Amino acid sequence: MYIDLLGEPFASKDTRLSIARKVQKQLLAEAQASWPHEYSALLYGRGASICGHLAMPASGHDRHSFSWDGPPFLQALKQIRHSRMQWLGVLHSHPHTPPTPSSHDAAGWHYPSLSYWILGMQTPATPLWRVYQWVDGGFAVRSYTVSDDSE
Numbered sequence: 001m002y003i004d005l006l007g008e009p010f011a012s013k014d015t016r017l018s019i020a021r022k023v024q025k026q027l028l029a030e031a032q033a034s035w036p037h038e039y040s041a042l043l044y045g046r047g048a049s050i051c052g053h054l055a056m057p058a059s060g061h062d063r064h065s066f067s068w069d070g071p072p073f074l075q076a077l078k079q080i081r082h083s084r085m086q087w088l089g090v091l092h093s094h095p096h097t098p099p100t101p102s103s104h105d106a107a108g109w110h111y112p113s114l115s116y117w118i119l120g121m122q123t124p125a126t127p128l129w130r131v132y133q134w135v136d137g138g139f140a141v142r143s144y145t146v147s148d149d150s151e
């Protein structure tokens with residue numbers, strides 16, 4: 001069966017977006033290791049369930065803007081396709097600001113079907129997780145669950 005690479009994690013009314021606990025833990029550990037610089041990753045899985053991530057190298061020199069170079073990005077998508085998973089979202093950290101999308105974030109987001117995660121690390125001991133969906137020209141906060149599924 002052919003599966004679209006580009007997922008639609010918000011498409012089902014019955015299935016809430018979820019992220020595996022181990023993925024959330026790894027994302028946090030990697031974001032903390034990158035602090036005070038920004039960290040970003042692609043999130044993948046199936047349907048509305050995120051079960052893995054690929055850390056992305058930071059691009060350019062502006063640590064306050066979230067952008068990726070073409071080759072590593074395409075390489076990551078290829079890897080997701082090869083593992084027969086779907087690209088379900090992106091995550092980046094805000095090392096010094098609240099987990100609210102910046103105007104740069106809004107201008108740079110081109111995949112409205114995906115989930116857009118921001119990890120606020122102003123106080124690294126109590127990180128703030130937010131997930132957004134792009135709706136009608138703006139980011140709307142969405143809820144999610146953390147799953148303990150082991151694979």
Ligand SMILES: [Zn+2]
Binds near residue numbers: 092
């Ligand atoms: Zn941002």
